Amino acid sequence: MPGRMRKVYKTKQSFRSGGSGGVAYSDVTVYDYAHVDKPVAGCVRLKKGATVISQSQAKMLAIPQNAEGDLDWFEKDLDDFEIAEVDKGLEENGTADQSGLELTGNIKTVKTSKCSTQKAGNVYPLDIWYILSNYIQPEEISTFARLCHSAYTVVHSAHFWRQLYHRFFRVDISLPEALGPACVERCQGLRARVIQALYYLYPPFVSTCKLSRVFHDExxxxxxxxxxxxxxxxxxxxxxxxxxxxxxxxxxxxxxxxxxxxxxxxxxxxxxxxxxxxxxxxxxxxxxxxxxxxxxxxxxxxxxxxxxxxxxxxxxxxxxxxxxxxxxxxxxxxxxxxxxxxxxxxxxxxxxxxxxxxxx
Incomplete structure (x- = not known):
């Protein structure tokens, strides 16, 4: 019926060489979706234009045969492929590196996904981290605690904060009674008391508390x-x-x-x-x-x-x-x-x- 005929839009044809000849396929345009009727319940039939596009794309992705007339992929034997050697030690443990497996044929080369086989880092004893903590400056404690789990454990110990207090303690500097040397003997709230004492003892912290000008604080x-x-x-x-x-x-x-x-x-x-x-x-x-x-x-x-x-x-x-x-x-x-x-x-x-x- 002429009244119900729909306009036919031409799509740009492109060719891709493969095997002995080229496979023609058409690009998907906006009209393939804009002029598609609403699906009816129980009907899943595709329109003719969408079916043609799907078939052309399937042909494009199909593996063409070699011009020399070699056997198909599924008709070849295992001896026809070149398989790279895998480390026997890793193969026994079931952790073989899949990146070393490569099937080389005249049709196609297949490489599987690469698995991570990075070697784990060294784990040092906790005593070494306690020794290193004696050389950490107060403003670098946060960075030191984020290095590893052992450094995090050291920062959360009472020994670390006592050592930090005694490193900067000076007799000639007067401290409040609550921040004296006896305050580090009690574990509860030790970190807060050491931080408050450092603003009396540690020069970089002391300089930040000195009033420099009016309206200095924000x-x-x-x-x-x-x-x-x-x-x-x-x-x-x-x-x-x-x-x-x-x-x-x-x-x-x-x-x-x-x-x-x-x-x-x-x-x-x-x-x-x-x-x-x-x-x-x-x-x-x-x-x-x-x-x-x-x-x-x-x-x-x-x-x-x-x-x-x-x-x-x-x-x-x-x-x-x-x-x-x-x-x-x-x-x-x-x-x-x-x-x-x-x-x-x-x-x-x-x-x-x-x-x-x-x-x-």
């Missing part, structure tokens, strides 16, 4: 932390300091272990070298020129920090946005804004900073 790094408490105190006639203690969510919580009878093990944690109740804590200290009241923000999460120039162009203005959820786009959240203006200085004290415990 308050934007505190976004996402929850405010645990806030307080203020009067420093001088025209200086007031507002302090906010913030903590990263999920850090600093002690994991409880249970004994065999299902009860909480009260003795758990006394040998935990990595125990640190101040993990993720920091104090944001804002020095202002005047006293100002601010809303209650304890328990809220700091989502945004804006530090701009004040209206008088002489000082800075700090705006803190607190929310009950980290994602402020959620409905039903409580958004609280705290504006401090004029601001003289902004400091951030982490839990390892010597000034952290001196903030009042």
């Amino acid at each position: 308050p934007h790094q505190l976004e996402g932390k929850r405010c645990e408490r806030c307080w203020y105190h009067h420093v001088s006639d025209n200086v007031w300091r507002f302090n906010f203690q913030l903590r990263t969510e999920g850090l600093g919580k002690r994991r409880l272990c249970y004994s065999n009878n299902g009860c909480v093990d009260l003795m758990n944690g006394y040998d935990d070298v990595f125990y640190n109740p101040l993990e993720g804590c920091c104090v944001l200290q804002v020095s202002c020129q005047n006293f100002m009241t601010h809303p209650m923000v304890m328990g809220l999460i700091l989502t945004k920090v804006y530090l701009n120039v004040s209206q008088d162009m002489k000082h800075h203005k700090l705006r803190l946005v607190f929310d009950s959820q980290i994602n402020a786009a959620q409905k039903g959240t409580l958004i609280t804004q705290l504006v401090l203006d004029p601001v003289l200085n902004v400091r951030v004290f982490h839990w390892w900073d010597p000034q952290y415990h001196l903030v009042k």
